[in-house]
Amino acid sequence: MSSTQHEWPLWEIFVRSRQGLGHKHVGSLHAADAEMAIQNARDVYTRRQEGVSIWVVPADAITASSPDEKDVLFDPANDKVYRHPTFYQLPDEVNNM
Amino acid sequence: MSPVEMNLEARFEAYVAEDKKIEPKDWMPDAYRKTLIRQISQHAHSEIVGMLPEGNWITRAPSLKRKAILLAKVQDEAGHGLYLYSAAETLGVTRDQMLDDLHTGKAKYSSIFNYPTISWADIGAVGWLVDGAAIMNQVPLCKCSYGPYARAMVRVCKEESFHQRQGFQIMLTMAQGTPEQKALAQDAFNRWWWPSLMMFGPSDADSPHSGQSMKWNIKRFSNDELRQRFVDMTVPQAELLGLTVPDPDLKWNEDRGHYDFGAIDWDEFFNVIKGNGPCNKERLAARVSAHERGAWVREAAKAHAAKQAERRAKSSTHAA
Ligand SMILES: [Fe+2]
Ligand SMILES: [Fe+2]
Numbered sequence: 072m073s074s075t076q077h078e079w080p081l082w083e084i085f086v087r088s089r090q091g092l093g094h095k096h097v098g099s100l101h102a103a104d105a106e107m108a109i110q111n112a113r114d115v116y117t118r119r120q121e122g123v124s125i126w127v128v129p130a131d132a133i134t135a136s137s138p139d140e141k142d143v144l145f146d147p148a149n150d151k152v153y154r155h156p157t158f159y160q161l162p163d164e165v166n167n168m
Numbered sequence: 169m170s171p172v173e174m175n176l177e178a179r180f181e182a183y184v185a186e187d188k189k190i191e192p193k194d195w196m197p198d199a200y201r202k203t204l205i206r207q208i209s210q211h212a213h214s215e216i217v218g219m220l221p222e223g224n225w226i227t228r229a230p231s232l233k234r235k236a237i238l239l240a241k242v243q244d245e246a247g248h249g250l251y252l253y254s255a256a257e258t259l260g261v262t263r264d265q266m267l268d269d270l271h272t273g274k275a276k277y278s279s280i281f282n283y284p285t286i287s288w289a290d291i292g293a294v295g296w297l298v299d300g301a302a303i304m305n306q307v308p309l310c311k312c313s314y315g316p317y318a319r320a321m322v323r324v325c326k327e328e329s330f331h332q333r334q335g336f337q338i339m340l341t342m343a344q345g346t347p348e349q350k351a352l353a354q355d356a357f358n359r360w361w362w363p364s365l366m367m368f369g370p371s372d373a374d375s376p377h378s379g380q381s382m383k384w385n386i387k388r389f390s391n392d393e394l395r396q397r398f399v400d401m402t403v404p405q406a407e408l409l410g411l412t413v414p415d416p417d418l419k420w421n422e423d424r425g426h427y428d429f430g431a432i433d434w435d436e437f438f439n440v441i442k443g444n445g446p447c448n449k450e451r452l453a454a455r456v457s458a459h460e461r462g463a464w465v466r467e468a469a470k471a472h473a474a475k476q477a478e479r480r481a482k483s484s485t486h487a488a
Pocket of ligand 1: 248324
Protein backbone atom coordinates (compact mmCIF):
# COMPACT_ATOMS: atom_id res chain seq x y z
CA MET A 72 0.00 0.00 0.00
CA SER A 73 1.18 3.53 -0.68
CA SER A 74 2.68 5.20 2.35
CA THR A 75 1.49 8.76 1.70
CA GLN A 76 -2.24 9.19 1.83
CA HIS A 77 -3.61 11.28 -1.00
CA GLU A 78 -7.18 10.22 -0.77
CA TRP A 79 -9.89 12.25 0.94
CA PRO A 80 -11.20 10.90 4.25
CA LEU A 81 -13.87 8.21 4.26
CA TRP A 82 -17.44 9.03 5.36
CA GLU A 83 -20.23 6.64 6.24
CA ILE A 84 -23.54 7.67 4.73
CA PHE A 85 -26.98 7.30 6.31
CA VAL A 86 -30.16 8.15 4.42
CA ARG A 87 -33.72 8.71 5.65
CA SER A 88 -35.80 7.34 2.81
CA ARG A 89 -38.96 9.19 3.84
CA GLN A 90 -40.41 11.18 6.71
CA GLY A 91 -41.25 8.92 9.60
CA LEU A 92 -38.41 6.45 9.05
CA GLY A 93 -34.99 6.39 10.68
CA HIS A 94 -31.73 7.03 8.84
CA LYS A 95 -30.26 3.82 7.46
CA HIS A 96 -26.67 3.05 6.51
CA VAL A 97 -26.33 2.92 2.72
CA GLY A 98 -22.56 2.82 2.14
CA SER A 99 -19.57 5.09 2.23
CA LEU A 100 -17.68 7.58 0.11
CA HIS A 101 -14.67 9.88 0.15
CA ALA A 102 -14.94 13.65 0.56
CA ALA A 103 -12.67 16.47 1.70
CA ASP A 104 -15.16 17.75 4.30
CA ALA A 105 -18.68 17.22 5.63
CA GLU A 106 -20.32 19.61 3.21
CA MET A 107 -18.78 17.86 0.22
CA ALA A 108 -19.68 14.49 1.73
CA ILE A 109 -23.35 15.54 1.74
CA GLN A 110 -23.18 16.76 -1.85
CA ASN A 111 -21.45 13.57 -2.98
CA ALA A 112 -23.88 11.42 -1.02
CA ARG A 113 -26.74 13.19 -2.80
CA ASP A 114 -25.24 12.22 -6.17
CA VAL A 115 -24.10 8.72 -5.26
CA TYR A 116 -26.93 7.46 -3.07
CA THR A 117 -30.09 9.43 -3.92
CA ARG A 118 -30.27 9.70 -7.72
CA ARG A 119 -33.73 8.15 -7.70
CA GLN A 120 -35.46 9.90 -4.83
CA GLU A 121 -34.14 7.40 -2.30
CA GLY A 122 -33.87 10.02 0.39
CA VAL A 123 -35.23 13.13 2.11
CA SER A 124 -32.38 13.57 4.59
CA ILE A 125 -28.71 12.56 4.77
CA TRP A 126 -26.30 12.03 7.67
CA VAL A 127 -22.57 11.87 6.99
CA VAL A 128 -20.23 10.54 9.67
CA PRO A 129 -16.42 10.36 9.49
CA ALA A 130 -15.73 6.63 9.27
CA ASP A 131 -13.05 6.83 11.96
CA ALA A 132 -15.55 8.37 14.40
CA ILE A 133 -17.53 5.14 14.55
CA THR A 134 -16.78 2.63 17.26
CA ALA A 135 -18.12 -0.81 16.46
CA SER A 136 -18.52 -3.87 18.64
CA SER A 137 -16.18 -6.64 17.64
CA PRO A 138 -17.45 -9.94 16.23
CA ASP A 139 -15.42 -11.67 18.98
CA GLU A 140 -17.64 -10.05 21.59
CA LYS A 141 -20.79 -11.32 19.93
CA ASP A 142 -21.35 -14.06 22.52
CA VAL A 143 -20.54 -11.89 25.51
CA LEU A 144 -22.80 -9.09 24.32
CA PHE A 145 -25.76 -10.93 22.93
CA ASP A 146 -25.93 -14.37 24.55
CA PRO A 147 -27.46 -13.06 27.82
CA ALA A 148 -30.67 -12.31 25.91
CA ASN A 149 -30.97 -15.91 24.71
CA ASP A 150 -32.52 -17.36 27.88
CA LYS A 151 -34.91 -14.51 28.61
CA VAL A 152 -37.79 -15.71 26.53
CA TYR A 153 -40.17 -14.26 29.11
CA ARG A 154 -39.44 -10.88 27.52
CA HIS A 155 -41.59 -11.93 24.57
CA PRO A 156 -45.40 -11.85 24.79
CA THR A 157 -45.65 -15.33 23.26
CA PHE A 158 -44.08 -16.75 26.48
CA TYR A 159 -47.39 -16.28 28.31
CA GLN A 160 -50.10 -18.86 27.75
CA LEU A 161 -53.47 -17.33 28.58
CA PRO A 162 -56.99 -18.77 28.46
CA ASP A 163 -58.65 -18.47 25.04
CA GLU A 164 -61.36 -16.28 26.57
CA VAL A 165 -58.86 -13.44 27.05
CA ASN A 166 -59.13 -11.20 24.02
CA ASN A 167 -57.36 -8.09 22.92
CA MET A 168 -54.20 -8.64 24.88
CA MET B 169 -3.02 -23.46 12.74
CA SER B 170 -3.88 -22.50 16.29
CA PRO B 171 -7.05 -23.80 17.96
CA VAL B 172 -8.51 -20.30 17.92
CA GLU B 173 -7.98 -20.01 14.20
CA MET B 174 -9.49 -23.43 13.64
CA ASN B 175 -12.52 -22.31 15.55
CA LEU B 176 -12.79 -19.15 13.44
CA GLU B 177 -12.34 -21.06 10.22
CA ALA B 178 -15.04 -23.52 11.27
CA ARG B 179 -17.40 -20.64 11.97
CA PHE B 180 -16.62 -19.07 8.60
CA GLU B 181 -17.24 -22.36 6.80
CA ALA B 182 -20.49 -22.86 8.69
CA TYR B 183 -21.73 -19.35 7.84
CA VAL B 184 -21.01 -19.84 4.16
CA ALA B 185 -22.58 -23.29 4.16
CA GLU B 186 -25.74 -21.93 5.80
CA ASP B 187 -25.87 -19.10 3.27
CA LYS B 188 -25.24 -16.50 5.98
CA LYS B 189 -23.38 -13.33 5.10
CA ILE B 190 -19.80 -12.60 6.05
CA GLU B 191 -19.38 -9.02 7.28
CA PRO B 192 -16.24 -6.84 7.20
CA LYS B 193 -14.99 -7.46 10.73
CA ASP B 194 -15.69 -11.20 10.71
CA TRP B 195 -12.73 -13.53 10.44
CA MET B 196 -12.19 -14.78 6.90
CA PRO B 197 -9.49 -16.83 5.18
CA ASP B 198 -6.81 -14.74 3.48
CA ALA B 199 -7.54 -16.29 0.12
CA TYR B 200 -11.23 -15.34 0.42
CA ARG B 201 -10.28 -11.75 1.21
CA LYS B 202 -7.82 -11.62 -1.68
CA THR B 203 -10.27 -13.11 -4.14
CA LEU B 204 -12.91 -10.59 -3.14
CA ILE B 205 -10.55 -7.63 -3.32
CA ARG B 206 -9.50 -8.70 -6.80
CA GLN B 207 -13.03 -9.33 -8.03
CA ILE B 208 -14.73 -6.28 -6.49
CA SER B 209 -12.00 -3.84 -7.53
CA GLN B 210 -11.97 -5.24 -11.08
CA HIS B 211 -15.71 -4.89 -11.11
CA ALA B 212 -15.42 -1.26 -9.93
CA HIS B 213 -12.78 -0.50 -12.57
CA SER B 214 -15.08 -1.95 -15.24
CA GLU B 215 -17.89 0.38 -14.24
CA ILE B 216 -15.58 3.39 -14.40
CA VAL B 217 -13.78 2.50 -17.63
CA GLY B 218 -17.17 1.51 -19.05
CA MET B 219 -18.17 5.18 -18.89
CA LEU B 220 -15.67 6.01 -21.64
CA PRO B 221 -17.14 4.28 -24.72
CA GLU B 222 -20.58 5.72 -23.91
CA GLY B 223 -19.27 9.12 -22.85
CA ASN B 224 -17.97 9.27 -26.41
CA TRP B 225 -21.54 9.92 -27.62
CA ILE B 226 -22.90 12.30 -24.99
CA THR B 227 -22.15 15.41 -27.02
CA ARG B 228 -23.42 13.79 -30.22
CA ALA B 229 -26.63 12.15 -29.05
CA PRO B 230 -29.31 12.67 -31.71
CA SER B 231 -31.73 14.59 -29.46
CA LEU B 232 -31.85 16.40 -26.15
CA LYS B 233 -33.92 13.57 -24.67
CA ARG B 234 -31.41 10.93 -25.77
CA LYS B 235 -28.61 13.06 -24.40
CA ALA B 236 -30.28 13.40 -20.99
CA ILE B 237 -30.89 9.64 -20.89
CA LEU B 238 -27.31 8.80 -21.84
CA LEU B 239 -25.97 11.25 -19.27
CA ALA B 240 -28.10 9.62 -16.58
CA LYS B 241 -26.91 6.18 -17.62
CA VAL B 242 -23.24 7.12 -17.60
CA GLN B 243 -23.71 8.82 -14.23
CA ASP B 244 -25.23 5.58 -12.92
CA GLU B 245 -22.10 3.71 -14.02
CA ALA B 246 -19.99 6.17 -12.02
CA GLY B 247 -22.23 5.44 -9.04
CA HIS B 248 -21.79 1.69 -9.54
CA GLY B 249 -18.04 2.15 -9.53
CA LEU B 250 -18.27 4.10 -6.28
CA TYR B 251 -20.53 1.58 -4.50
CA LEU B 252 -18.07 -1.13 -5.46
CA TYR B 253 -14.89 0.72 -4.52
CA SER B 254 -16.31 1.36 -1.07
CA ALA B 255 -17.34 -2.31 -0.74
CA ALA B 256 -13.74 -3.29 -1.59
CA GLU B 257 -12.38 -0.83 0.97
CA THR B 258 -14.20 -2.68 3.75
CA LEU B 259 -11.70 -5.50 3.08
CA GLY B 260 -8.73 -3.30 3.92
CA VAL B 261 -7.53 -2.07 0.55
CA THR B 262 -7.35 1.72 0.02
CA ARG B 263 -8.90 3.70 -2.82
CA ASP B 264 -5.45 5.06 -3.70
CA GLN B 265 -4.09 1.55 -4.02
CA MET B 266 -6.92 0.41 -6.27
CA LEU B 267 -6.61 3.43 -8.54
CA ASP B 268 -2.86 2.92 -8.68
CA ASP B 269 -3.36 -0.68 -9.75
CA LEU B 270 -5.75 0.40 -12.48
CA HIS B 271 -3.53 3.19 -13.76
CA THR B 272 -0.37 1.10 -13.84
CA GLY B 273 -2.15 -1.69 -15.68
CA LYS B 274 -1.75 -4.13 -12.78
CA ALA B 275 -5.51 -4.47 -12.31
CA LYS B 276 -7.82 -5.57 -15.08
CA TYR B 277 -11.26 -4.38 -16.12
CA SER B 278 -13.83 -6.03 -18.34
CA SER B 279 -12.28 -6.40 -21.79
CA ILE B 280 -15.57 -5.47 -23.49
CA PHE B 281 -14.76 -1.79 -22.93
CA ASN B 282 -11.72 -2.02 -25.17
CA TYR B 283 -13.96 -1.99 -28.23
CA PRO B 284 -14.88 1.29 -29.93
CA THR B 285 -18.35 2.87 -30.21
CA ILE B 286 -18.28 4.06 -33.79
CA SER B 287 -21.92 4.92 -34.48
CA TRP B 288 -24.98 5.94 -32.46
CA ALA B 289 -26.30 2.40 -32.92
CA ASP B 290 -23.36 1.21 -30.82
CA ILE B 291 -24.91 3.02 -27.85
CA GLY B 292 -28.04 0.96 -28.44
CA ALA B 293 -26.07 -2.27 -28.80
CA VAL B 294 -24.03 -1.56 -25.67
CA GLY B 295 -27.12 -0.95 -23.53
CA TRP B 296 -28.97 -3.93 -24.92
CA LEU B 297 -26.13 -6.46 -25.03
CA VAL B 298 -23.37 -5.30 -22.71
CA ASP B 299 -25.66 -4.16 -19.91
CA GLY B 300 -27.82 -7.21 -20.63
CA ALA B 301 -24.85 -9.55 -20.14
CA ALA B 302 -23.77 -7.57 -17.09
CA ILE B 303 -27.21 -8.05 -15.53
CA MET B 304 -27.01 -11.80 -16.17
CA ASN B 305 -23.66 -11.85 -14.34
CA GLN B 306 -24.69 -9.48 -11.57
CA VAL B 307 -28.07 -10.74 -10.42
CA PRO B 308 -26.56 -13.87 -8.77
CA LEU B 309 -24.00 -11.62 -7.04
CA CYS B 310 -26.83 -9.99 -5.06
CA LYS B 311 -26.78 -13.21 -3.02
CA CYS B 312 -23.04 -13.59 -2.70
CA SER B 313 -21.60 -14.43 0.70
CA TYR B 314 -19.85 -11.11 1.36
CA GLY B 315 -22.38 -8.64 2.80
CA PRO B 316 -21.05 -5.31 1.47
CA TYR B 317 -20.60 -6.73 -2.05
CA ALA B 318 -24.07 -8.27 -2.04
CA ARG B 319 -25.65 -5.00 -0.86
CA ALA B 320 -23.79 -2.98 -3.49
CA MET B 321 -25.00 -5.40 -6.15
CA VAL B 322 -28.63 -5.01 -5.07
CA ARG B 323 -28.36 -1.28 -5.75
CA VAL B 324 -26.54 -1.85 -9.03
CA CYS B 325 -29.06 -4.38 -10.30
CA LYS B 326 -32.00 -2.09 -9.50
CA GLU B 327 -30.43 0.54 -11.73
CA GLU B 328 -29.29 -1.72 -14.56
CA SER B 329 -32.63 -2.62 -16.04
CA PHE B 330 -33.20 0.94 -17.25
CA HIS B 331 -29.82 0.71 -18.97
CA GLN B 332 -30.76 -2.37 -20.93
CA ARG B 333 -34.21 -1.10 -21.82
CA GLN B 334 -32.98 2.24 -23.12
CA GLY B 335 -30.41 0.39 -25.26
CA PHE B 336 -33.02 -1.93 -26.68
CA GLN B 337 -35.26 1.03 -27.44
CA ILE B 338 -32.47 2.74 -29.43
CA MET B 339 -32.02 -0.50 -31.40
CA LEU B 340 -35.76 -0.76 -31.98
CA THR B 341 -36.00 2.80 -33.23
CA MET B 342 -33.10 2.30 -35.62
CA ALA B 343 -34.21 -1.13 -36.79
CA GLN B 344 -37.59 0.37 -37.70
CA GLY B 345 -36.04 3.46 -39.30
CA THR B 346 -34.60 4.04 -42.77
CA PRO B 347 -32.64 1.23 -44.49
CA GLU B 348 -29.44 3.09 -43.59
CA GLN B 349 -30.43 3.24 -39.92
CA LYS B 350 -31.32 -0.44 -39.90
CA ALA B 351 -27.96 -1.24 -41.50
CA LEU B 352 -26.19 0.70 -38.74
CA ALA B 353 -28.12 -1.28 -36.11
CA GLN B 354 -27.17 -4.58 -37.79
CA ASP B 355 -23.55 -3.49 -38.05
CA ALA B 356 -23.40 -2.59 -34.36
CA PHE B 357 -25.04 -5.92 -33.48
CA ASN B 358 -22.45 -7.76 -35.61
CA ARG B 359 -19.58 -6.12 -33.78
CA TRP B 360 -20.92 -6.39 -30.21
CA TRP B 361 -22.44 -9.88 -30.25
CA TRP B 362 -19.31 -11.98 -29.84
CA PRO B 363 -17.53 -9.70 -27.36
CA SER B 364 -20.75 -9.77 -25.28
CA LEU B 365 -20.65 -13.58 -25.17
CA MET B 366 -17.03 -13.32 -24.03
CA MET B 367 -18.11 -11.19 -21.06
CA PHE B 368 -19.07 -14.37 -19.21
CA GLY B 369 -15.42 -15.39 -19.16
CA PRO B 370 -13.58 -18.46 -20.38
CA SER B 371 -15.30 -21.77 -20.77
CA ASP B 372 -15.74 -23.68 -17.50
CA ALA B 373 -12.92 -26.05 -18.39
CA ASP B 374 -10.50 -23.09 -18.60
CA SER B 375 -11.74 -21.13 -15.60
CA PRO B 376 -9.34 -21.98 -12.77
CA HIS B 377 -10.88 -19.94 -9.92
CA SER B 378 -14.48 -20.90 -10.52
CA GLY B 379 -14.57 -23.96 -8.27
CA GLN B 380 -13.33 -22.19 -5.17
CA SER B 381 -15.54 -19.16 -5.77
CA MET B 382 -18.55 -21.45 -6.05
CA LYS B 383 -17.66 -23.09 -2.75
CA TRP B 384 -17.43 -19.68 -1.12
CA ASN B 385 -20.78 -18.60 -2.55
CA ILE B 386 -19.15 -15.74 -4.42
CA LYS B 387 -20.12 -17.35 -7.68
CA ARG B 388 -23.36 -19.29 -8.07
CA PHE B 389 -23.51 -20.28 -11.72
CA SER B 390 -20.79 -21.33 -14.11
CA ASN B 391 -19.62 -19.09 -16.97
CA ASP B 392 -21.06 -21.42 -19.59
CA GLU B 393 -24.39 -21.65 -17.80
CA LEU B 394 -24.81 -17.86 -17.69
CA ARG B 395 -23.65 -17.49 -21.30
CA GLN B 396 -26.25 -20.02 -22.42
CA ARG B 397 -28.97 -18.14 -20.54
CA PHE B 398 -27.91 -14.91 -22.20
CA VAL B 399 -28.05 -16.45 -25.68
CA ASP B 400 -31.47 -18.00 -24.99
CA MET B 401 -32.80 -14.68 -23.74
CA THR B 402 -31.30 -12.49 -26.47
CA VAL B 403 -31.99 -14.42 -29.67
CA PRO B 404 -35.78 -13.88 -29.52
CA GLN B 405 -35.14 -10.18 -28.83
CA ALA B 406 -32.98 -9.97 -31.97
CA GLU B 407 -35.80 -11.62 -33.93
CA LEU B 408 -38.21 -9.03 -32.59
CA LEU B 409 -35.86 -6.31 -33.81
CA GLY B 410 -35.65 -7.98 -37.22
CA LEU B 411 -31.86 -8.26 -36.92
CA THR B 412 -29.74 -11.28 -37.78
CA VAL B 413 -27.55 -12.87 -35.11
CA PRO B 414 -24.06 -12.91 -36.65
CA ASP B 415 -23.57 -16.64 -36.11
CA PRO B 416 -24.23 -19.12 -38.95
CA ASP B 417 -24.16 -22.01 -36.43
CA LEU B 418 -26.91 -20.62 -34.23
CA LYS B 419 -29.78 -23.10 -34.07
CA TRP B 420 -32.53 -24.03 -31.61
CA ASN B 421 -31.82 -27.45 -30.13
CA GLU B 422 -35.11 -29.14 -29.32
CA ASP B 423 -33.49 -31.87 -27.18
CA ARG B 424 -31.51 -29.51 -25.00
CA GLY B 425 -34.18 -26.84 -24.92
CA HIS B 426 -31.48 -24.28 -25.65
CA TYR B 427 -29.87 -22.56 -28.60
CA ASP B 428 -26.68 -24.11 -29.94
CA PHE B 429 -24.19 -21.47 -30.95
CA GLY B 430 -20.87 -21.29 -32.79
CA ALA B 431 -17.38 -21.47 -31.32
CA ILE B 432 -16.10 -18.37 -29.54
CA ASP B 433 -12.77 -16.96 -30.68
CA TRP B 434 -10.91 -17.22 -27.38
CA ASP B 435 -7.66 -16.10 -28.99
CA GLU B 436 -9.29 -12.73 -29.55
CA PHE B 437 -10.49 -12.64 -25.95
CA PHE B 438 -7.07 -13.36 -24.44
CA ASN B 439 -5.41 -11.01 -26.88
CA VAL B 440 -7.66 -8.13 -25.78
CA ILE B 441 -7.04 -8.98 -22.12
CA LYS B 442 -3.31 -8.86 -22.79
CA GLY B 443 -3.72 -5.26 -23.93
CA ASN B 444 -3.99 -5.63 -27.68
CA GLY B 445 -7.65 -4.75 -28.20
CA PRO B 446 -8.60 -1.84 -30.43
CA CYS B 447 -8.89 0.68 -27.56
CA ASN B 448 -6.87 -0.62 -24.57
CA LYS B 449 -4.26 2.12 -24.77
CA GLU B 450 -6.81 4.87 -25.38
CA ARG B 451 -8.97 3.79 -22.41
CA LEU B 452 -6.12 3.63 -19.95
CA ALA B 453 -4.64 6.90 -21.20
CA ALA B 454 -8.02 8.61 -20.76
CA ARG B 455 -8.30 7.33 -17.17
CA VAL B 456 -4.77 8.35 -16.23
CA SER B 457 -5.17 11.76 -17.81
CA ALA B 458 -8.47 12.41 -16.01
CA HIS B 459 -6.86 11.40 -12.73
CA GLU B 460 -3.82 13.58 -13.24
CA ARG B 461 -5.78 16.59 -14.45
CA GLY B 462 -8.03 16.28 -11.41
CA ALA B 463 -5.13 16.26 -8.96
CA TRP B 464 -5.19 20.01 -8.33
CA VAL B 465 -8.91 19.87 -7.54
CA ARG B 466 -8.37 17.14 -4.97
CA GLU B 467 -5.49 19.05 -3.42
CA ALA B 468 -7.41 22.33 -3.36
CA ALA B 469 -10.43 20.72 -1.70
CA LYS B 470 -8.19 19.21 0.95
CA ALA B 471 -6.48 22.53 1.59
CA HIS B 472 -9.85 24.26 1.84
CA ALA B 473 -11.14 21.67 4.30
CA ALA B 474 -8.00 22.03 6.45
CA LYS B 475 -8.36 25.81 6.49
CA GLN B 476 -12.02 25.64 7.47
CA ALA B 477 -11.24 23.18 10.25
CA GLU B 478 -8.51 25.46 11.55
CA ARG B 479 -10.88 28.44 11.56
CA ARG B 480 -13.52 26.49 13.44
CA ALA B 481 -10.95 25.40 16.01
CA LYS B 482 -9.82 28.99 16.54
CA SER B 483 -13.30 30.44 16.92
CA SER B 484 -14.25 27.72 19.42
CA THR B 485 -11.19 28.44 21.60
CA HIS B 486 -12.14 32.13 21.51
CA ALA B 487 -15.66 31.29 22.56
CA ALA B 488 -14.44 29.16 25.47
FE1 LIG C 1 -23.14 -0.66 -14.16
FE1 LIG D 1 -25.19 -0.36 -16.75
